[in-house]
Amino acid sequence: MVDGLRKSYGGTTAVNDLSFEIRRGETFALLGPNGAGKSTTIEILEGFRRRTGGRVEVLGTDPATGGAAGSRWRSRLGIVLQDLPEGGVYTVREQLAQQARYYPRPRDVEEVIAAVGLESKAGTRIGRLSGGQRRRVDVALGIIGRPELLFLDEPTTGFDPEARREFWGLIRLLADEGTTILLTTHYLDEAEQLADRVGVIIGGRLVDVGPVAQIGGFDARVPVVSWREDDGERRVRRTETPASLVTEVAARLGHEPRDLTVARPSLEDVYLDLVAAATTRTEAAS
Numbered sequence: 001m002v003d004g005l006r007k008s009y010g011g012t013t014a015v016n017d018l019s020f021e022i023r024r025g026e027t028f029a030l031l032g033p034n035g036a037g038k039s040t041t042i043e044i045l046e047g048f049r050r051r052t053g054g055r056v057e058v059l060g061t062d063p064a065t066g067g068a069a070g071s072r073w074r075s076r077l078g079i080v081l082q083d084l085p086e087g088g089v090y091t092v093r094e095q096l097a098q099q100a101r102y103y104p105r106p107r108d109v110e111e112v113i114a115a116v117g118l119e120s121k122a123g124t125r126i127g128r129l130s131g132g133q134r135r136r137v138d139v140a141l142g143i144i145g146r147p148e149l150l151f152l153d154e155p156t157t158g159f160d161p162e163a164r165r166e167f168w169g170l171i172r173l174l175a176d177e178g179t180t181i182l183l184t185t186h187y188l189d190e191a192e193q194l195a196d197r198v199g200v201i202i203g204g205r206l207v208d209v210g211p212v213a214q215i216g217g218f219d220a221r222v223p224v225v226s227w228r229e230d231d232g233e234r235r236v237r238r239t240e241t242p243a244s245l246v247t248e249v250a251a252r253l254g255h256e257p258r259d260l261t262v263a264r265p266s267l268e269d270v271y272l273d274l275v276a277a278a279t280t281r282t283e284a285a286s
């Protein structure tokens with residue numbers, strides 16, 4: 001639960017009057033452009049940063065007071081930060097076994113290694129892994145403690161497309177087991193695939209929150225039909241009845257419309273519209 005959260009760094013307000021709630025067992029994605037305040041928010045929820053104002057409760061605890069390292073509260077969280085320290089001298093297996101000791105009910109180390117697809121690298125020093133492989137270790141470290149709530153700050157940056165798909169499968173498994181997940185990502189297809197609900201932060205403010213299909217409002221996902229007229233002019237129409245429109249245009253032209261496309265806007269399209277609208281509002285106000 002986040003209510004009226006505010007965070008300033010000196011004179012800069014990074015997060016401004018943010019309120020949202022994440023329900024137990026849901027996957028929630030926080031979206032927003034670079035510098036929007038996503039990591040600041042997530043790090044406040046993890047107990048790593050102090051807030052300037054507002055109320056925050058995570059698994060029934062205020063992270064500002066319950067967030068000490070080694071606390072029982074912290075052992076219920078899984079954390080994948082945006083930037084983790086370099087791997088160092090331990091192997092993947094050693095690092096995970098070491099981390100597992102901090103938790104009362106850890107997952108099996110070999111099981112986690114397999115879940116993140118690092119079986120062939122289990123005995124390799126983390127410092128020798130590629131960027132994407134190291135990121136998989138980060139994810140493994142985040143889930144080794146069987147967390148009730150998992151924070152994933154841009155977890156798949158550096159993953160190849162296949163690894164990203166495998167990661168989605170892993171997150172779905174965790175969600176099916178009842179894990180609550182808070183995710184930030186710049187991959188809108190990732191949010192669309194994984195999240196039950198998303199929140200969009202722009203300039204430290206929440207501009208929209210809701211189920212993936214409802215972000216941007218009721219009209220945002222209305223299909224878009226585009227085609228080229230005989231004089232070469234490109235036409236674009238939004239309509240709930242695209243088949244009728246295409247039939248009508250084809251009949252009027254007397255042939256197949258040129259360069260015809262019919263598409264339902266994706267979460268990425270809707271998100272980009274939200275960012276553009278917020279930028280226009282900011283420019284108009286200044």
Ligand SMILES: Nc1ncnc2c1ncn2[C@@H]1O[C@H](COP(=O)(O)OP(=O)(O)OP(=O)(O)O)[C@@H](O)[C@H]1O
Pocket residue numbers: 009012014032033034035036037038039040041082
């Ligand atoms: N330690 C800090 N000191 C001063 N300003 C900071 C600090 N950390 C973040 N900021 C500022 O706060 C704002 C929000 O940053 P934050 O890292 O939360 O954004 P983000 O949404 O996670 O961005 P990205 O998508 O690039 O990771 C930015 O303007 C950033 O410059």
